Amino acid sequence: MSLPRKFVRIAAAAGLIACLTGAAKPALDPANPTCPLNPDWSAHPAMKLTPVVKKGGKVLLAEGRIDAGLPERLKAVLAANPDIGEVWLRSPGGDARAGNAAGRIIRSNFGLTTRIPAGWACFSACNFVFMGGQPRVIDPGGLFIVHMFTRTGDRSTIDMSVAMGTDATKELIGDIEQDAALLASEDNDFLIRMGVSRKLLTEVMYQQKALANADDKSTRRCLTQAEVKTYNVANNNE
Template identity: 40%
Template sequence: MSSTMAAERLVAALLAVPLLMAGAPVAASDCVPARAGWDRAATELTIAKEGGETVLRVEGRIDPDLAARLRAMFADHPQISALHFNSAGGDVASALAAGKVVRSQGLLVAEVPAGWGCTGACALLFLSGRVRSVDPAGVFDLGRFYETGDGSAPGVARQSLEISDYLIRMGVSRRLLNGVLDREAAESAGKPVRHCLTPDELRAYNVANWNE
């Protein structure tokens, strides 16, 4: 894809953001999105036309073969300019691999629309968008990044390094990772923890870099 084509796609997607977010916002409660399907067993990828743009909807839990499926979708639909996320997490390693596929496509917009939600592994995948937006009525929930199977200290340390490197590559503050660790430590201590990031936190961590 040429840099000119990528730039044109980015401009078109940004101009469509207000249209994509139009309509009555649906409030999410207790970090649970209003839109159904976010916790289905496998990732569902669908193409939609919204505001004149081609949007790839990513819904359901992230499964192991998502990176390969995304490559196929981008090959079949090179006009995709934005991704919308509604996912309850899933396979962290798959999310990291899929995120690299998304970033390799160039200037794509990642969005969590009103009433939709993105948590855990989905949060990592969302960060692969060059331009990122979370609607105030959407849910961006850190959840748990660490899903190493055996939960061993070496496994968690290795995954922590992988995620830290990924955050740097995606232009996101590593303080986001520290926030996850702090919240998980608080949970282990039996303290109530709110995982959903506020609009101020989204901006401070550079999770959201495009806001109305």
Template identity: 45%
Template sequence: MKRLRPIFAVLALCCASAVGAAEAQPSGSTCPAEPNWSDNEVMELTTARRGGRRVLLAEGWVDQQFPARLQTMLDRHTDIEEIWLRSPGGDAMAGNEAGLMLRTMYSGITTRIPAGWTCAGACNFVFLGGSVRHVDPDGVFMVRMFTFSGDEALREGVTQGGGSAARASGEVEGSARQQATADVDFMIRTGISTDLLDIMYQSGNLEEGASRCLTREELRDFNVAEIRD
């Protein structure tokens, strides 16, 4: 039962953060002023040769159809050795699905955040799905609290007043709890420290501008990536 206590704490922290922004912002951020990620509304997948190896460049928002398209590309190009990620985030559940797919179906694939590129939000879970994971010097692993379309419903409900605000709040909290449960399951199944979720859920979302970028030491300590400086 001792192992379950921090997991329940993560779930509680997540739901509280989803309904209202966390008051305390994490210190030690190393985020660049202008992150280098792609604004492609749909994750663009392109094969390329880098250093004699076939790599898959994944650039843009993690959309709901991304896991299916990723699987199609990997099945079509069986010589792909690495996936290079440049993304501002996107659909949280799709990120989890893609990451678990990489870990369970494509165990030989390495994920990489190249120098100067940023992998944020839902992209984190895609990256963590790699059996081998590299963040190059000046590569950025940016964590932040996920957001939901339900947040807009919450604001509308508050404007309308009455019971609609409570219903909207309940919907957001339910979505937050579902996502947090999926995140905990992902960490356990992939062998990543669940302590990383504490950092993720204490960070702000993209609109709040309070994202947190892990240091090289944190990347190593949380088993996020193999660090070669």
């Protein structure tokens, strides 16, 4: 038996209202409540660079983990495709210095736009690749995700030094602290050169914890559209 037409219309209207009110929005991460539970930052183990034609122009899709070889691959792809106008990014981060180097390569190609499309996520070292663009665009729904830089995630190196004894562990900790301080200085210089507010480091990035603890598991933050404009991370008028 079919339903009366008025009930069909009511059901359709209810479905439309659910869509308009955001019922289909992705679930939030309980540990990182400013971010979705499963950001779309690609699972490629090394960043894949794919030139494609979109929106009437050539776009470079840059997807996956930032590895040490990315700067050279990026330089080669841009040289082979001088008509690329935009770089679209989604990445979980990776090699911090490779990210900075890739950002500088993008900046050296005058007028090359970087973009985080709706639904895509750019985290950690990807932030610095993105900052190389001029202009920089984060579409509504695109995610610019920051955290505090740390090298202590390399558990195998730390465990090995502990097994070797106290002196080796002290030496490793000293190397980590020295390298982290140097990278912080490099990041600060990079932001200045790219025209991004240094407050992004002091007010946002360095306010995040490097490692979760029992009381607070949040280690990353997704910036709002207002924040990416405030810190001049995105500098377009779209």
